[in-house]
Amino acid sequence: MSTxxxxxxxxxARVEDKPILKGLSLTVNEGEVHxxxxxxxxxxxxxxxxxxxxxxxxxxxxxxxxRGQEITEMNPEERAAIGLFxxxxxxxxxxxxxxxxxxxxxxxxxxxxxxxxxxxxxGFLKAMRAAAKPLNITDEMLKRAxxxxxxxxxxxxxxxxxxTMLAPSMCVLDETDSGLDIDALRVVADGVNALRGPDxxxxxxxxxxRLLDYIVPDFVHVLADGKIVKxxxxxxxxxxxxxxxxxxxxxxxx
Amino acid sequence: MVAVDKTKEQVAALGExxxxxxxxxxxxxxxxxxxxxxxxxxxxxxxxxPSWMLDWRLDAYxxxxxxxxxxWARVEHPKIDYQDAYYYAQPKSMAEKPKSxxxxxxxLLRTYExxxxxxxxxxxxxxxxxxERKVAVDAVFDSVSVGTTFKKELAEAGxxxxxxxxxIQDYPDLVKKYLGSVVPVTDNxxxxxxxxxxxxxxxxxxxxxxxxxxxxxxxxxxxxxxxxQFERTLIIADKGSYVSYLEGCTAPMRxxxxxxxxxxxxxxxxxxxIKYSTVQNWYPGDAxxxxxxxxxxxxxxxxxxxxxKISWTQVETGSAITWKYPSCVxxxxxSVGEFYSIAIxxxxxxxxxxxxxxxxxxxxxxxxxxxxxxxxxxxxxYRGLVSMHPNASGARNYTQCDSLLIGKTCGxxxxxxxxxxxxxxxxxxxxxxxxxxEDQLFYCRQRGIPEEEAVTLIVNGFCREVLxxxxxxFAVEAQKLVGISLEGSVG
Numbered sequence: 027m028s029t030x031x032x033x034x035x036x037x038x039a040r041v042e043d044k045p046i047l048k049g050l051s052l053t054v055n056e057g058e059v060h061x062x063x064x065x066x067x068x069x070x071x072x073x074x075x076x077x078x079x080x081x082x083x084x085x086x087x088x089x090x091x092x093r094g095q096e097i098t099e100m101n102p103e104e105r106a107a108i109g110l111f112x113x114x115x116x117x118x119x120x121x122x123x124x125x126x127x128x129x130x131x132x133x134x135x136x137x138x139x140x141x142x143x144x145x146x147x148x149g150f151l152k153a154m155r156a157a158a159k160p161l162n163i164t165d166e167m168l169k170r171a172x173x174x175x176x177x178x179x180x181x182x183x184x185x186x187x188x189x190t191m192l193a194p195s196m197c198v199l200d201e202t203d204s205g206l207d208i209d210a211l212r213v214v215a216d217g218v219n220a221l222r223g224p225d226x227x228x229x230x231x232x233x234x235x236r237l238l239d240y241i242v243p244d245f246v247h248v249l250a251d252g253k254i255v256k257x258x259x260x261x262x263x264x265x266x267x268x269x270x271x272x273x274x275x276x277x278x279x280x
Numbered sequence: 281m282v283a284v285d286k287t288k289e290q291v292a293a294l295g296e297x298x299x300x301x302x303x304x305x306x307x308x309x310x311x312x313x314x315x316x317x318x319x320x321x322x323x324x325x326x327x328x329x330p331s332w333m334l335d336w337r338l339d340a341y342x343x344x345x346x347x348x349x350x351x352w353a354r355v356e357h358p359k360i361d362y363q364d365a366y367y368y369a370q371p372k373s374m375a376e377k378p379k380s381x382x383x384x385x386x387x388l389l390r391t392y393e394x395x396x397x398x399x400x401x402x403x404x405x406x407x408x409x410x411x412e413r414k415v416a417v418d419a420v421f422d423s424v425s426v427g428t429t430f431k432k433e434l435a436e437a438g439x440x441x442x443x444x445x446x447x448i449q450d451y452p453d454l455v456k457k458y459l460g461s462v463v464p465v466t467d468n469x470x471x472x473x474x475x476x477x478x479x480x481x482x483x484x485x486x487x488x489x490x491x492x493x494x495x496x497x498x499x500x501x502x503x504x505x506x507x508x509q510f511e512r513t514l515i516i517a518d519k520g521s522y523v524s525y526l527e528g529c530t531a532p533m534r535x536x537x538x539x540x541x542x543x544x545x546x547x548x549x550x551x552x553x554i555k556y557s558t559v560q561n562w563y564p565g566d567a568x569x570x571x572x573x574x575x576x577x578x579x580x581x582x583x584x585x586x587x588x589k590i591s592w593t594q595v596e597t598g599s600a601i602t603w604k605y606p607s608c609v610x611x612x613x614x615s616v617g618e619f620y621s622i623a624i625x626x627x628x629x630x631x632x633x634x635x636x637x638x639x640x641x642x643x644x645x646x647x648x649x650x651x652x653x654x655x656x657x658x659x660x661x662y663r664g665l666v667s668m669h670p671n672a673s674g675a676r677n678y679t680q681c682d683s684l685l686i687g688k689t690c691g692x693x694x695x696x697x698x699x700x701x702x703x704x705x706x707x708x709x710x711x712x713x714x715x716x717x718e719d720q721l722f723y724c725r726q727r728g729i730p731e732e733e734a735v736t737l738i739v740n741g742f743c744r745e746v747l748x749x750x751x752x753x754f755a756v757e758a759q760k761l762v763g764i765s766l767e768g769s770v771g
Contacts, residue, residue, distance in 0.1 A: 101725065103728050128724075131733070136728035
């Protein structure tokens with residue numbers, strides 16, 4: 027019997043006055059990898075922000091449960107502390123704040139929020155180096171300011187490093203493939219795959235099938251006009267690759 | 281407050297014989313309100329000053345009478361009635377003083393708590409009745425007890441570190457030679473006032489070739505009553521010597537004296553280096569700016585000798601009004617001036633601060649890194665002058681001026697003056713203005729960092745180049761202070 031990790035039920039959300047999500051339902055169980063595909067403007071990024079609790083994204087109906095707990099009223103840091111992680115499509119630069127410092131602050135703030143002891147400097151450093159190595163992240167890069175002057179690939183590897191160190195149970199990857207060449211994509215995908223496990227869930231949001239060759243999903247959903255309009259297995263992604271989103275959108279209006 | 285704890289331990293180790301110190305004869309030691317020649321004479325007499333010192337003060341006073349308050353700074357305050365102030369050991373009327381911590385601005389107390397200041401110390405800092413500085417803290421900072429430990433080591437090195445009052449008695453030749461040599465008596469209205477009525481301050485002399493064996497901190501010298509109001513500091517680094525001086529305290533200090541006008545003079549002779557670090561955290565007033573300190577400071581260093589260096593580092597977070605331009609006169613060839621500044625204003629605070637780099641000698645170099653952070657309804661101005669004189673061939677300046685705005689109701693202004701009268705001199709000026717973006721905050725929060733911690737992290741990142749210049753023991757506290765100063769600025 028699979029245990030639900032993330033349950034989204036009849037979710038409606040708007041940005042300013044514009045409704046974007048219009049009755050979206052989706053359940054990710056432990057151990058599952060779900061992919062969400064869809065055309066531009068379907069609401070893919072909005073979905074990731076709403077799950078993470080970004081301000082300005084107003085939920086007008088429905089619910090989001092995490093391990094059975096309603097999270098729609100929780101702020102972003104509380105959601106993070108219970109195990110929700112969002113890998114950004116465009117990771118944000120924070121000048122002057124070292125990558126390692128940022129990571130240590132995040133790890134310890136989460137531990138604090140959960141009532142755990144903070145990691146000491148040496149314990150943290152060891153864990154960080156161990157996590158950084160397979161991602162080809164050097165000590166020099168860890169000293170640089172968060173994402174400042176990073177290449178597209180470095181930024182995404184940095185996201186995976188954070189994901190590894192924060193050890194969330196539910197990861198949302200928002201267009202992680204954007205801006206990556208094939209080699210970088212492989213490193214990032216390997217990093218994500220290494221984190222897959224029987225108690226973890228992934229929601230991989232992407233526009234292109236390509237990423238799913240590397241991070242192979244258990245389920246594929248098509249998001250269009252704020253709703254999931256079609257679900258299937260991996261073969262659905264390949265089918266979309268051939269036919270494009272036009273058919274689906276036409277199907278909606280027909 | 282690490283330094284304070286250390287000092288306390290040392291004092292405790294020295295025994296408790298100073299517990300009741302000197303409270304007795306200080307009680308009635310004050311002059312009436314207002315300023316006139318008699319008050320100047322009174323101050324000088326109280327300190328048993330020699331006649332040359334009194335003459336110097338009287339000269340300053342008579343010049344001050346004909347001077348006007350500067351009004352070019354971008355700050356606003358009601359007109360100051362200089363006759364309505366006390367100029368020596370202000371008697372603190374019991375009616376005005378908080379009776380207990382309950383009467384103190386709760387925001388101030390919260391800050392103390394965050395800095396981890398013990399309750400007894402909090403009462404002193406907040407000026408609670410019965411917890412006057414002279415009774416409790418001066419016993420701790422008694423020059424005899426603490427001094428014996430630190431002064432011994434300093435004496436072995438030949439370094440003189442004492443109050444300026446002591447220096448006037450014990451080292452009159454040095455004081456006569458250097459006092460007013462960098463900031464002339466008539467330099468500006470506030471400096472002239474200070475020259476007439478200065479209460480006390482520090483004096484440092486580092487002899488030729490000596491590297492001062494420790495960071496000199498205001499913690500470790502006698503804190504005569506009221507030094508804060510019209511403080512006078514004079515530091516001389518003789519040829520080839522080095523000294524690092526720390527001024528201030530991360531704890532916000534409440535003071536009944538609204539008007540503060542300090543003067544600091546630094547002199548570096550050939551191959552000497554002076555590093556002067558300040559954390560200024562005077563009471564900024566409540567959220568509406570009521571009751572805060574007006575801080576009008578004149579700080580200037582003279583690189584008198586060849587290859588000398590003066591470096592100012594300041595973290596300015598306190599006071600309702602800050603008017604302050606630590607400057608360097610680069611007279612010696614190849615001398616170097618540096619100014620690293622963080623100024624944070626929140627609520628109703630106003631700061632007009634910056635520096636002046638006067639390049640007189642050949643191949644002189646200066647570097648200005650200014651980080652201004654404005655939040656709340658505060659207003660902040662960077663005002664700087666880089667001046668290349670005709671003889672300053674090969675001189676170079678680099679200026680970087682960054683402003684960070686938090687919220688929509690604060691202001692940041694940059695007023696750089698650049699004068700070059702030497703075609704050989706190079707001047708670079710870079711300036712940026714940015715905000716803490718919603719993207720940055722969300723990114724931090726998604727990683728589990730709560731909003732206020734995120735602001736602290738981002739602002740500390742913004743200030744990093746300057747924080748790195750602070751001596752280690754100050755840097756950690758200053759980082760904490762950055763966060764505290766900005767509390768309530770978001771959300």
